Amino acid sequence: MQTDRCRIKKADKVKILSGKDSGKIGQVLNVNAKTQRVLIENINMVKRHTRPNAKNRQGGIVETEAPIHWSNVMVMCNKCMTPVRIMVKTLEDGKKVRVCRKCNEQIDN
Ligand SMILES: [Zn+2]
Numbered sequence: 001m002q003t004d005r006c007r008i009k010k011a012d013k014v015k016i017l018s019g020k021d022s023g024k025i026g027q028v029l030n031v032n033a034k035t036q037r038v039l040i041e042n043i044n045m046v047k048r049h050t051r052p053n054a055k056n057r058q059g060g061i062v063e064t065e066a067p068i069h070w071s072n073v074m075v076m077c078n079k080c081m082t083p084v085r086i087m088v089k090t091l092e093d094g095k096k097v098r099v100c101r102k103c104n105e106q107i108d109n
Contacts, residue, residue, distance in 0.1 A: 007075060007086040007098055008038055012107070014073040015083040016043055025076060029065065037067035044068050079105040 008014060012028045026040040046066045052059035074083035077100040085101040098107040 007088070007107075008070050008073065009098075009108075013076040013078075014038070014040060015076055016040070016068070016073055017083075018072045019044065019068060030067070031070070032067060035067070036070050038070045038073060039065050039067045040073065041065065075107060077103065077105060077107065079103050 026043040030039040077084040
């Protein structure tokens with residue numbers, strides 16, 4: 001399984017590495033392990049045409065986030081203030097946490 005490669009979790013702060021939003025930072029709204037894509041707040045906005053419905057009587061065009069492949073984003077380290085490589089460390093009590101490869105700071109709380 002390749003899912004282990006994904007170190008990205010919901011609510012992570014990530015930096016976008018490619019595409020039209022390259023360089024931007026956003027918060028992960030959702031992770032789809034099957035498609036290996038992540039949905040990030042206000043990143044990769046696409047216009048969608050909608051039909052009129054109860055919520056939106058006029059229909060028309062709405063902007064919404066589209067998921068991007070997780071290889072195109074990197075998790076930000078709060079201490080380094082930069083996108084970093086992450087490794088998984090097992091604590092003494094057996095709990096697994098993600099840590100910054102650079103400063104060893106825990107990414108998970
Ligand atoms: Zn760090």
